[in-house]
Amino acid sequence: MAKKRNTGYAFSLYQDKEKSPFDRLFDIFKELITHTSGDFDEALDWLEQLDKEYNLTDENYTLEDFVEDLKSKGYIKEEIQPDGSLSQSITAKTERAIRKNALNQIFGKIRKKGTGSHKTKSSGVGDEHTGDLRGFQFGDAIESINITESLKNAHVNHGFEQFSLTEEDLVVEDTHHKAQMSTVLMIDISHSMILYGEDRITPAKKVAMALAELITTRYPKDTLDILVFGNDAWPIQLKELPYLQVGPYHTNTVAGLQLAMDLLRRKRNTNKQIFMITDGKPSCLRMPDGSYYKNSNGLDPFITDKCYTMAAQARKLHIPITTFMIAQDPYLQTFIDQFTQSNRGKAFYTGLDGLGEMIFHDYESNRKKRIR
Numbered sequence: 327m328a329k330k331r332n333t334g335y336a337f338s339l340y341q342d343k344e345k346s347p348f349d350r351l352f353d354i355f356k357e358l359i360t361h362t363s364g365d366f367d368e369a370l371d372w373l374e375q376l377d378k379e380y381n382l383t384d385e386n387y388t389l390e391d392f393v394e395d396l397k398s399k400g401y402i403k404e405e406i407q408p409d410g411s412l413s414q415s416i417t418a419k420t421e422r423a424i425r426k427n428a429l430n431q432i433f434g435k436i437r438k439k440g441t442g443s444h445k446t447k448s449s450g451v452g453d454e455h456t457g458d459l460r461g462f463q464f465g466d467a468i469e470s471i472n473i474t475e476s477l478k479n480a481h482v483n484h485g486f487e488q489f490s491l492t493e494e495d496l497v498v499e500d501t502h503h504k505a506q507m508s509t510v511l512m513i514d515i516s517h518s519m520i521l522y523g524e525d526r527i528t529p530a531k532k533v534a535m536a537l538a539e540l541i542t543t544r545y546p547k548d549t550l551d552i553l554v555f556g557n558d559a560w561p562i563q564l565k566e567l568p569y570l571q572v573g574p575y576h577t578n579t580v581a582g583l584q585l586a587m588d589l590l591r592r593k594r595n596t597n598k599q600i601f602m603i604t605d606g607k608p609s610c611l612r613m614p615d616g617s618y619y620k621n622s623n624g625l626d627p628f629i630t631d632k633c634y635t636m637a638a639q640a641r642k643l644h645i646p647i648t649t650f651m652i653a654q655d656p657y658l659q660t661f662i663d664q665f666t667q668s669n670r671g672k673a674f675y676t677g678l679d680g681l682g683e684m685i686f687h688d689y690e691s692n693r694k695k696r697i698r
Contacts, residue, residue: 364568
């Protein structure tokens with residue numbers, strides 16, 4: 327039996343009659359599987375506890391029926407363990423459902439767009455019509471000509487009796503250029519992300535899943551790399567997000583920034599950015615000989631100075647860093663202020679509830695870069 331913990335959700339007896347019994351349970355299951363980092367048995371254990379307390383099922387649809395439906399619909403699979411026992415785990419289909427659920431929760435119902443790019447402030451030959459009209463210029467694409475307005479011009483200039491359409495009559499409609507963006511999302515998985523009974527990693531994980539779903543559905547031409555940092559930093563795949571857990575790590579912010587910049591150097595896009603979700607306290611560095619320098623007592627100038635240097639390097643590479651600090655300690659805010667000044671980036675001091683909305687807003691606003 328899993329130990330009861332605060333998932334941050336309150337359950338009531340209300341049931342949406344428009345949803346099937348499976349869909350109602352599946353909504354809860356997706357939340358639980360996120361909090362248990364993909365552990366199906368623990369999530370099912372939680373669901374059983376909630377069922378006992380809130381009567382989520384009845385004789386017409388039981389938890390056994392729900393598990394069988396999960397299997398038949400392809401949301402879970404059975405695997406034989408080395409000891410011969412049978413275990414159940416979630417599938418890629420469930421992982422996608424969790425990402426979509428996170429997107430809807432955090433970013434709302436966002437309509438998908440087929441070409442996934444972002445508006446810029448400059449107009450010219452581009453992808454999206456602005457409604458602004460101008461005279462035809464050499465080099466304008468034929469498809470940008472507004473036939474209706476051009477015919478009106480020809481009528482005014484030549485009349486119907488001697489109708490003709492000349493280059494001087496042609497009118498084109500300006501279009502917006504659309505920018506591609508390469509983003510690296512850094513997630514702090516140090517032990518402090520679950521200290522004092524506050525679960526900071528689950529909201530961070532949800533934001534990462536939602537952002538990934540947003541980019542793949544609305545902006546498929548953009549790229550998103552995700553990395554985690556503790557004592558070291560390493561990239562993770564999208565499919566690993568539901569299983570992400572905090573480790574017994576210190577916080578090597580420098581290693582995370584080094585890896586983020588290495589990933590972005592390989593991208594051809596001119597628009598690049600780093601999002602960093604952290605509780606703000608760097609406490610570890612890897613030394614040239616491979617050993618680790620660690621100090622959890624306050625802010626160590628030897629460590630923070632390295633962070634400022636990395637922030638300045640990113641600025642020289644035209645890579646802005648947006649830091650989402652999910653802690654309220656004044657001395658940590660002072661560090662983030664100086665870090666942000668070194669990069670000329672942005673920082674948000676946010677609680678866990680508003681984290682997703684803030685990252686979404688910043689992602690959207692950062693897309694509007696001027697391209698000539």
